[in-house]
Amino acid sequence: MKGIIFNVFNKLVEEKFGLETWDALIEETQPASRGAYTSAGTYADQELFAMVGVLSKKTGAPATDLVRIFGEYTLHELAKAYPVFFKHDSLKSFLQSIHGVIHVEVRKLYPDAGLPEITYEDPGPDQLVMIYRSPRKLCALAEGLTQGAAAHFKEKVSVQQTKCLHNGETECRLELRFTK
Amino acid sequence: MDLEKENQLLKRALDREKAARHGAEVLLEEKSRSLFETSSKLQTQFETLSRKTAGLEFLHKVAVMAEGELQLEAALCAFLKEACSFCRWPIGHVFVPNLEGKLVSSKAWHLVGNNFESFRKVTEDSTLNPGEGLPGRAYASNTPVWIENLSVDANFPRAKLLSNLDIRSGFAVPVPVSGKVGAVVEFFTEASTEEDRSLMEVISTGAAQLGMLLGKEQTQLQLLHSEKMASLGEMAGGMAHEINTPLGAITLSASQLKELLPKECENKEIIDEIVQDVLDSAERISRIIRGLKNFSRDSTKDGEFVFSDITTILKESLALCDIRLKSSGVALELTECPRGLDIQCNPSQMGQVIVNLVNNARDAVADLGEKWIKVFLKSDGEDVELRITDSGKGIPKPVRDKLFQPFFTTKKIGSGTGLGLSIIHGIVKKHGGKIWVDENCPNTSFVVRIPKFRSI
Numbered sequence: 001m002k003g004i005i006f007n008v009f010n011k012l013v014e015e016k017f018g019l020e021t022w023d024a025l026i027e028e029t030q031p032a033s034r035g036a037y038t039s040a041g042t043y044a045d046q047e048l049f050a051m052v053g054v055l056s057k058k059t060g061a062p063a064t065d066l067v068r069i070f071g072e073y074t075l076h077e078l079a080k081a082y083p084v085f086f087k088h089d090s091l092k093s094f095l096q097s098i099h100g101v102i103h104v105e106v107r108k109l110y111p112d113a114g115l116p117e118i119t120y121e122d123p124g125p126d127q128l129v130m131i132y133r134s135p136r137k138l139c140a141l142a143e144g145l146t147q148g149a150a151a152h153f154k155e156k157v158s159v160q161q162t163k164c165l166h167n168g169e170t171e172c173r174l175e176l177r178f179t180k
Numbered sequence: 181m182d183l184e185k186e187n188q189l190l191k192r193a194l195d196r197e198k199a200a201r202h203g204a205e206v207l208l209e210e211k212s213r214s215l216f217e218t219s220s221k222l223q224t225q226f227e228t229l230s231r232k233t234a235g236l237e238f239l240h241k242v243a244v245m246a247e248g249e250l251q252l253e254a255a256l257c258a259f260l261k262e263a264c265s266f267c268r269w270p271i272g273h274v275f276v277p278n279l280e281g282k283l284v285s286s287k288a289w290h291l292v293g294n295n296f297e298s299f300r301k302v303t304e305d306s307t308l309n310p311g312e313g314l315p316g317r318a319y320a321s322n323t324p325v326w327i328e329n330l331s332v333d334a335n336f337p338r339a340k341l342l343s344n345l346d347i348r349s350g351f352a353v354p355v356p357v358s359g360k361v362g363a364v365v366e367f368f369t370e371a372s373t374e375e376d377r378s379l380m381e382v383i384s385t386g387a388a389q390l391g392m393l394l395g396k397e398q399t400q401l402q403l404l405h406s407e408k409m410a411s412l413g414e415m416a417g418g419m420a421h422e423i424n425t426p427l428g429a430i431t432l433s434a435s436q437l438k439e440l441l442p443k444e445c446e447n448k449e450i451i452d453e454i455v456q457d458v459l460d461s462a463e464r465i466s467r468i469i470r471g472l473k474n475f476s477r478d479s480t481k482d483g484e485f486v487f488s489d490i491t492t493i494l495k496e497s498l499a500l501c502d503i504r505l506k507s508s509g510v511a512l513e514l515t516e517c518p519r520g521l522d523i524q525c526n527p528s529q530m531g532q533v534i535v536n537l538v539n540n541a542r543d544a545v546a547d548l549g550e551k552w553i554k555v556f557l558k559s560d561g562e563d564v565e566l567r568i569t570d571s572g573k574g575i576p577k578p579v580r581d582k583l584f585q586p587f588f589t590t591k592k593i594g595s596g597t598g599l600g601l602s603i604i605h606g607i608v609k610k611h612g613g614k615i616w617v618d619e620n621c622p623n624t625s626f627v628v629r630i631p632k633f634r635s636i
Contacts, residue, residue, distance in 0.1 A: 023189050026196070036199030040207050 001045045001136075002113055004081075005074065006037035009048060012073045013055065021058065025051040042112060045136055064140045071144020072151070079152050091153040092128050092178055095146065096120055116142070126179070132172040137165040139172035146176065155180055235382040238266035242386040246393040256288035256363075259390045263383055264290045264367065271296055271347065271368040273303060274355075275315040279605065283308040283315050283364060284581045295346055299368075302341045307581055313337050315364040318352035322361055324380040326351040329372060349373040353383050356391040363394065420469040427465055434458040468499045485634055488527045489520055490564055494557055497534035501542070510542050511552040518559055523632045529607045530630075534566070536600050537626050541570035544624060548572065563613075565629050572624035580617050 013022045026035035031047040052070075056063040079086050085102050088094040099118040106113050116134030123129065132142050143159050150157040156179045163173035241262045245255060260272035270292035275283040285304045306313070310320035313336055317325045327333045331345050339345050347368040355363040365387055438455045441448070498512065505512050538553060545551045548571055556567040575583065584605040608615045613630035 019193060020189060023192055026192075034196065034199060036196045036203055038200050038204040038207060040211070041203055 001043055001048060002039070002110060003037045003041035003043060004039040006043060006048060007039050008074045008077045009051070009070060010037065011077070012070060013051075017055075017059070021055070024058070025054050028054050040110075042110075045114075067138065067140040068144035068147070071141040071146075072148035073144075074141075075145045075148025075152060086152065088153070090178075091150050091155040091157060092126075092176075094149055094153065095128060095130065095176070096122075118142075126177060128176045128178070130174045130176065132174060133165075133170070137172075139164060139166070139174065142172070143174060146174070150178075231378070234266055235378075238262050238382060239386055239389070242389045246389045246396075252394065253286075253288055255390070255393055256286065257290060259386065260288060260290035260365065263365065263386060264292065266382065267367055267369075267379060269367045269369040271299075273366050275308070275319070275352075275364045275366065277319065277361065277363075278307075278581050279584045280581075281310060282581065283310075283312075283319055284578070286363070298342055298344075299338070299346060302338050305578065306338060307578075308337070314350055315352045315366050318354050318364050318366075319361050322354050322356075324351060324353045324384055326375040326380065328374060330368075346370060351375075351380055351383075353380060353387045355387045355394065357394045362391055365390075423465065423469055427462055427469070431459065431462045431466075434462065464499070467496060468502075470496050485524050485526055487522045487524055488530075490523045490525065490530065490566075491517055491519065491521050491557060493525075493527050493530050494534055494555070494566070497531045498538065498555065500531075500535055501538045504539070505542055505553070508542055508546050509551055510545055512538075513552065513554045514557075515554050516556040516558055518557065521557070521559055521564060521632075523564055523630065524634045525611055525630065526607075529610075533604050533607055533628060534568075536604050537568045537628075540600065541568055541572075541624070541626075544572045545570045559632075560629075562633070563629050563631050565627065567618075567625060567627050569621060569623050569625040574619075574621065574624050575617055580619075583617065584615070 010022055013025065029047065029050040031043070031050070033041075033043050033047060037043060052063050052066055055061075056066055059066070085097070085105070086094065088097065099120075103115045103118075106115060114134075114136070116132055116136070116138070118133075119131045121129035121131070130142070130146075132139050139161065143161065146157060146159055158177045158179075160175045160177075161172060162175055163169045163171055165172050242259060245258055245262075256274050260274065264270065264272045272290040274286040274288040276286050278284050284307050289300065291300065308316040308319075310316055314325060314327055314330075317335065326349075327336060328349050330336050330347060330350055331339050333339065336350075347370055349372055350366060350368040352364050352366040354361040355365060357363065365383070367383070434455050438452070438459070441451060441455070445451075494517065495514070498514065502512065538555070541553045545553070550571045552571045554569045556565075556569075558565050584601050605615055608628055608630065611630045612634060613628060615626065615628045618625040618627050
């Protein structure tokens with residue numbers, strides 16, 4: 001996983017729970033990187049998952065919820081760092097550009113990036129189905145990112161997940177309905 | 181949190197930040213290096229690609245040129261210009277082999293700047309044996325040759341002839357024409373330049389295209405010449421037939437008149453003289469016509485060899501040239517000629533050799549104060565020797581070296597194709613003979629030696 005995700009997670013934890021908590025996550029999980037994350041670096045996914053697990057125990061919040069919140073926060077940070085990808089008229093148009101445009105550009109910058117595969121179904125103007133496939137099974141992050149994007153575009157979206165990798169299925173199916 | 185704990189917490193955070201910064205710097209350095217390497221690679225690839233594009237453009241231009249209607253020398257100059265522009269070298273020049281198999285300088289040059297005049301002069305005076313000098317080596321080996329440092333090369337004679345050699349490196353490429361090396365193109369530059377095989381490959385490909393153009397040009401001109409000769413022969417044959425009939429009547433009437441004239445009559449001497457003049461003139465016309473017929477007789481049977489009297493062929497051929505010689509004020513003298521000398525030859529082609537040599541001599545002396553042509557024919561053992569000497573003062577060596585090459589001419593543009601002597605050379609060779617310029621004669625003297633009998 002790219003270092004930028006760890007940096008955003010670091011920022012989120014420090015903002016919401018303080019430096020002490022972040023330090024505790026590092027001390028308790030003892031990551032191979034020793035918690036020294038650089039945005040362009042690449043680190044083991046497990047370091048993030050372990051820290052989320054410890055944070056969940058410390059806060060009592062389910063890991064899935066934490067990941068969803070992290071997704072919303074990450075989107076906010078990415079929009080600040082890469083405004084060029086957010087020049088869209090609507091949330092739907094932005095979401096539809098993730099796999100064909102944003103992921104392509106990310107791959108150019110970081111050929112080793114482990115990106116998920118996202119395919120789309122477009123059942124109607126105010127609907128979108130995003131099908132997520134990734135060995136990381138971070139559908140909660142995808143949902144959080146979607147909600148973060150809705151906030152960015154000042155729209156509302158309801159997400160219903162009808163299939164999930166965590167349930168042994170081959171993909172996660174996120175059915176989206178937009179309301180302005 | 182007590183102060184000690186907070187200090188430790190901040191210290192750990194700082195350590196992580198330092199480690200992260202170090203990691204970032206290492207990454208940055210790696211990225212910079214990889215970026216530099218990629219950029220260098222891209223630059224090299226770009227240069228290679230640009231070079232290849234320039235090479236393709238050069239070959240395209242040569243191909244277009246080869247399809248066009250350029251005259252030979254213009255084509256050579258155009259090729260040199262394009263090749264020099266592709267190589268970015270200032271000098272391009274062509275050497276051609278003469279009939280003795282030595283390389284002589286052509287008039288085709290491409291020169292950028294005026295600094296190379298002494299080199300040009302030395303080059304134009306050079307005659308090189310196969311294997312000698314840069315073009316000689318390319319000629320002998322039929323492969324491109326590169327010399328990085330011309331001034332120290334043991335086999336570059338032109339360096340020794342110049343006190344100050346302005347050029348440092350050069351290469352030569354053979355031009356294949358009809359399966360042989362028909363020319364050698366050479367290029368020079370002032371900068372010391374390492375051997376560039378890909379450059380020579382592109383120029384060699386271009387040279388092969390140029391070779392096809394040269395082959396085509398040579399064939400076309402020779403074809404044109406033989407077509408001209410054939411139609412001239414046809415016309416001459418027709419004219420001879422048309423003239424012969426009334427000429428027969430004139431001769432018969434004059435002979436009858438001579439016989440019928442009374443032994444004693446007024447002005448008998450004058451009448452006798454007039455009738456004899458008519459008969460002599462008729463005989464002269466008849467000789468000219470026989471010459472014309474000879475000249476035209478077997479334009480369709482060029483390969484046929486028959487026993488013919490070479491003295492008759494000579495006299496009839498000279499009769500054909502007589503009027504032009506007289507009108508130019510050139511005195512013709514047949515100084516030595518045996519009576520009846522049968523040789524195995526193609527009479528039409530032998531006539532062509534004589535007429536061509538006499539006409540060339542006439543053109544050469546036309547503007548001189550003293551204008552004469554002397555013709556000798558003698559039997560010499562198993563050969564006959566024909567010598568045509570004119571009042572000119574000989575031929576300078578550089579011209580002599582190129583004399584029998586196709587397309588070489590010293591005549592004004594439009595006056596000669598430069599093919600006459602090359603065709604004569606071909607005819608003489610076909611007869612198993614030799615043609616040369618007598619260097620020891622104070623005047624200009626062409627000698628043709630032909631065996632009386634064809635060896636089987």
